[in-house]
Amino acid sequence: MKLKKRLIFVLLASLLILGLTACGNKDDGKKATDSGDGKLSTASNSDAKSPDNDLVIAIEGSINSLDPANIGDTNSIATTRGMFENLVKFDENQKMVGQLAKSWEISEDSLTYTFKLNEGIKFHDGTDFNAEAVKANYDRVIDKDNELRQRRTFVETKDDGTESFRVESIETPDDYTVVFKLTEPWSPFLNRLSQFCIVSPKAIEEFGNDIMNNPVGTGPFKYVEWEQGSHTKMVKNEDYWGEKPGVDSVTVKEVGEAGSRTAMLQTGEADFVYPMTSDQLAAVEDAEDINILKNDSNIMRFVALNKLIPELSDVRVRQAMNYAIDKEAFVQLMYSGYAKPATSAVPSIIEGYVEQEGYDYDLEKAKELMKEAGYEDGFKLTIWGDNTTQEIKGMTFIKQQLEQIGIEVEVLPMEEATRNDKIYVEKEEAEVNMWYVNWSASDFTMDSSMRALLYSTMIPPTNANSAYFQNEEFDKLLDEGLKTADTEKQNELYAKAQKIVWDEAPWLFLGNDQIIYATKSYLSGVYVAPDGAFNFANAKLAQ
Amino acid sequence: MLRYSIKRILSIIPLLLVISFLIFMFVHMIPGDPAKMITGPDATKAEVELVREQLGLNKPLLTQYKEYMTGLVKGDLGMSVKNNKTVADTIVPRLKPTIMLTISSMIWATIIGIGIGIVSAIKHGKTLDYIGMIIAISGISIPGFWLGLQLIQKFSVVLGWFPTGGLESWQSYVLPSLTMGAGIMAVLARFTRSSMLETMREGYIRTARAKGLSEKFVVMKHAFRNSLIEIITVAGLQIGGLLSGSVMAETVFSIPGLGRLLVDSINFRDYKVVQALLLFFALEYIVINLVVDLLYGVINPKVRYD
Numbered sequence: 088m089k090l091k092k093r094l095i096f097v098l099l100a101s102l103l104i105l106g107l108t109a110c111g112n113k114d115d116g117k118k119a120t121d122s123g124d125g126k127l128s129t130a131s132n133s134d135a136k137s138p139d140n141d142l143v144i145a146i147e148g149s150i151n152s153l154d155p156a157n158i159g160d161t162n163s164i165a166t167t168r169g170m171f172e173n174l175v176k177f178d179e180n181q182k183m184v185g186q187l188a189k190s191w192e193i194s195e196d197s198l199t200y201t202f203k204l205n206e207g208i209k210f211h212d213g214t215d216f217n218a219e220a221v222k223a224n225y226d227r228v229i230d231k232d233n234e235l236r237q238r239r240t241f242v243e244t245k246d247d248g249t250e251s252f253r254v255e256s257i258e259t260p261d262d263y264t265v266v267f268k269l270t271e272p273w274s275p276f277l278n279r280l281s282q283f284c285i286v287s288p289k290a291i292e293e294f295g296n297d298i299m300n301n302p303v304g305t306g307p308f309k310y311v312e313w314e315q316g317s318h319t320k321m322v323k324n325e326d327y328w329g330e331k332p333g334v335d336s337v338t339v340k341e342v343g344e345a346g347s348r349t350a351m352l353q354t355g356e357a358d359f360v361y362p363m364t365s366d367q368l369a370a371v372e373d374a375e376d377i378n379i380l381k382n383d384s385n386i387m388r389f390v391a392l393n394k395l396i397p398e399l400s401d402v403r404v405r406q407a408m409n410y411a412i413d414k415e416a417f418v419q420l421m422y423s424g425y426a427k428p429a430t431s432a433v434p435s436i437i438e439g440y441v442e443q444e445g446y447d448y449d450l451e452k453a454k455e456l457m458k459e460a461g462y463e464d465g466f467k468l469t470i471w472g473d474n475t476t477q478e479i480k481g482m483t484f485i486k487q488q489l490e491q492i493g494i495e496v497e498v499l500p501m502e503e504a505t506r507n508d509k510i511y512v513e514k515e516e517a518e519v520n521m522w523y524v525n526w527s528a529s530d531f532t533m534d535s536s537m538r539a540l541l542y543s544t545m546i547p548p549t550n551a552n553s554a555y556f557q558n559e560e561f562d563k564l565l566d567e568g569l570k571t572a573d574t575e576k577q578n579e580l581y582a583k584a585q586k587i588v589w590d591e592a593p594w595l596f597l598g599n600d601q602i603i604y605a606t607k608s609y610l611s612g613v614y615v616a617p618d619g620a621f622n623f624a625n626a627k628l629a630q
Numbered sequence: 631m632l633r634y635s636i637k638r639i640l641s642i643i644p645l646l647l648v649i650s651f652l653i654f655m656f657v658h659m660i661p662g663d664p665a666k667m668i669t670g671p672d673a674t675k676a677e678v679e680l681v682r683e684q685l686g687l688n689k690p691l692l693t694q695y696k697e698y699m700t701g702l703v704k705g706d707l708g709m710s711v712k713n714n715k716t717v718a719d720t721i722v723p724r725l726k727p728t729i730m731l732t733i734s735s736m737i738w739a740t741i742i743g744i745g746i747g748i749v750s751a752i753k754h755g756k757t758l759d760y761i762g763m764i765i766a767i768s769g770i771s772i773p774g775f776w777l778g779l780q781l782i783q784k785f786s787v788v789l790g791w792f793p794t795g796g797l798e799s800w801q802s803y804v805l806p807s808l809t810m811g812a813g814i815m816a817v818l819a820r821f822t823r824s825s826m827l828e829t830m831r832e833g834y835i836r837t838a839r840a841k842g843l844s845e846k847f848v849v850m851k852h853a854f855r856n857s858l859i860e861i862i863t864v865a866g867l868q869i870g871g872l873l874s875g876s877v878m879a880e881t882v883f884s885i886p887g888l889g890r891l892l893v894d895s896i897n898f899r900d901y902k903v904v905q906a907l908l909l910f911f912a913l914e915y916i917v918i919n920l921v922v923d924l925l926y927g928v929i930n931p932k933v934r935y936d
Contacts, residue, residue, distance in 0.1 A: 149894065151712070152713075159670045159671075234669075234677075234680070234681065236669070236670050239672065239673075244674045244676060244677060245674065245676075247676075248674075248676040296714070297714055299713070299714055300713070300714060300715070314723070314886060315712075315713055315720075315886070315894075316724070316886040316890050316891060316894060317796075317884070317886035340796075340884065341884065342795065342884040343881050343884070344779070344881055344882050344884070346779040346782070346783075346882075347779070347782060347794055347795055347882055347883065347884055350779075350782045350783060350786055350787050350794040351794045351795065353787045354786050354787055354790065354793075354794055356793060356794055356795075502662075502897070503662075503897065504660075504661065504662025504663070504666075504667060504897065504899055505660075505661040505662050507662065507663075507666060507671070508661045508662050508663065508666075509661075511666070511671075539672060548675060549672075549673075549674050549675060550672060551671060551672075
């Protein structure tokens with residue numbers, strides 16, 4: 088009798104577990120195939136129609152602010168681009184084009200930038216867009232009391248509190264001409280202006296620094312509401328000066344969990360989800376009404392090696408460590424192949440990138456270099472990084488790889504603010520050995536891709552050069568690059584700089600991510616730029 | 631009873647004072663600098679210092695605490711450094727989703743949990759008991775995160791009955807409340823069962839049965855009623871946990887509630903919001919405990935308050 092009851096118990100328990108696992112995602116081993124044109128999988132059901140004309144975007148992470156002059160995170164930047172516009176912008180092919188400015192000229196000495204503005208444009212509150220509006224925005228941004236992040240585009244503040252202005256003057260000779268005069272040539276200026284959004288001067292006056300809750304621009308969509316931690320809603324700007332938006336409204340929903348985002352796409356509650364994590368692809372790649380797309384990114388993944396650590400001060404050790412990392416395996420393990428092994432200190436989509444040679448996976452060579460450096464028996468190091476599952480997985484991979492050449496690695500995941508507290512300290516107090524991190528330059532310039540992380544003066548506590556890499560020749564090349572407007576000459580300088588970094592190996596060069604996103608088949612005109620900023624200005628839903 | 635109630639309510643004040651001090655100190659002891667979070671990673675030391683000064687973070691901790699308490703007494707919780715709104719304006723819109731979810735989870739979890747517990751106790755050692763306990767063990771052992779995602783997959787994606795997330799209609803509450811309530815249902819089922827079994831072994835139950843009272847009467851009037859005090863104590867503690875521990879369900883179902891706000895605020899080192907939320911959760915625990923204590927007297931008039 089007792090045995091019978093136990094049997095019933097076991098049977099019931101097994102049924103319950105089977106029932107629950109049957110609800111799980113079906114993974115029959117199929118994998119999205121890469122067609123090479125940026126599409127991983129194309130929907131077959133082309134007759135699909137949108138249930139309404141409202142675009143819903145589900146994103147990971149949160150919107151931190153809607154004040155375009157005071158944001159640094161990609162999601163907030165991408166969302167505000169629906170409501171605000173810049174003088175110039177990058178188009179879908181990463182080419183610089185005019186937006187509020189119809190044309191521009193750069194003087195031969197690279198000191199004067201003259202913009203001719205488009206006429207007849209109005210802000211959402213009905214005020215006119217003109218040269219004065221541009222000046223009002225510039226004035227707002229450089230005002231120290233406003234403490235806006237974008238101030239750093241125009242003013243360089245040093246640690247001792249002194250400041251140098253990059254722009255000597257801004258002039259408005261007529262209503263539709265703006266002239267920026269720089270104090271000295273600064274090649275990233277135009278790229279930086281592609282992030283300088285123009286806010287309505289009336290709104291600036293009325294709301295001051297509460298623009299974050301009252302965004303008024305000239306863009307294709309007008310602000311409706313922003314509920315933090317939930318969503319941001321915009322409606323079509325009926326009076327938009329350019330091509331009218333194809334959708335009636337846009338809602339950007341914050342959905343942190345990847346599985347929930349995928350489910351939203353499957354049920355049609357979202358029309359566009361970003362990012363699509365590689366482990367979620369199997370759930371939707373056979374769906375008849377879902378397109379999966381990919382794009383190369385400007386995200387550089389690396390491990391900074393602190394040169395202040397005696398063992399890491401030897402270039403042979405750093406090179407040995409690079410030889411010990413199987414980058415192909417890294418890309419497969421971490422991103423299911425949707426990333427590219429790093430071949431320079433900068434991602435391949437940055438203008439001036441040059442593919443470097445060496446650091447193919449070669450354990451023999453690595454061991455040889457370790458022996459030469461006198462560390463045949465290895466040594467111990469710690470690696471710091473974020474405490475997310477993905478980052479811990481990455482650090483564990485590095486640990487396993489380096490142990491092959493005798494380097495014992497302790498993985499120390501840390502919450503972001505805590506880790507920043509430990510990284511950004513005075514040089515004498517630096518404790519970091521290795522930092523598993525990633526970086527992307529939102530202005531896509533070679534200078535931004537390297538300066539903050541490798542330039543001599545950019546060492547902590549202020550900046551992120553946690554490799555404590557200091558190389559005079561490299562600094563000189565970056566400085567010259569900054570002062571040159573001639574792209575060809577600039578590329579030559581940056582080619583040399585990349586070679587120095589590669590040979591000196593202040594980092595473990597790991598890879599460049601690929602961005603994966605998915606849309607309903609009835610949605611067109613949306614894309615995710617290489618910096619991870621989604622773009623919905625030209626979105627259309629088939630009705 | 632009245633005197634006891636007043637005494638208990640008044641005792642909350644010193645308790646809250648101590649808690650507020652501990653919360654303030656712990657929050658300020660977390661590594662990480664709000665000024666650095668506001669100014670961004672590429673800010674200079676001078677810029678960070680300026681913000682620290684504006685936020686009053688360069689003052690001694692005790693002075694900051696004094697200022698915080700002075701504001702608190704006046705009903706001013708301070709400003710959130712993240713969104714340029716007052717702490718009250720930040721928290722209030724997040725209250726409703728979490729409270730609604732807590733209540734809906736608690737209602738079904740209590741009814742079903744206690745129901746399963748009673749049936750299991752009555753049918754002790756029989757098939758129904760096993761089924762009840764399998765449900766209870768599953769409720770405790772299945773991770774909420776996984777359960778939530780499976781419910782979305784089955785009931786939203788495959789069947790299309792409920793939305794995947796958000797809180798727009800009553801349907802939106804079903805899946806998250808199932809996810810949040812599963813563990814509590816299980817705890818209550820197991821607790822009710824064991825408590826009932828223990829009571830049913832007591833002499834007075836045997837006496838009641840010997841007196842010829844109906845089994846239903848014996849179970850509900852004698853056994854269940856006497857187990858109720860313990861069940862309510864456990865249920866009270868569970869509600870407290872639900873309100874502050876809703877992070878998981880709010881994340882899976884993209885609900886802008888208090889749990890997610892707490893995590894976001896900790897990540898951003900938004901001290902004022904974190905302090906206010908922790909204080910709110912502490913107060914809620916205290917109030918629930920008080921209600922539970924007072925309920926003892928209602929359930930069992932023999933309980934005396936001195």
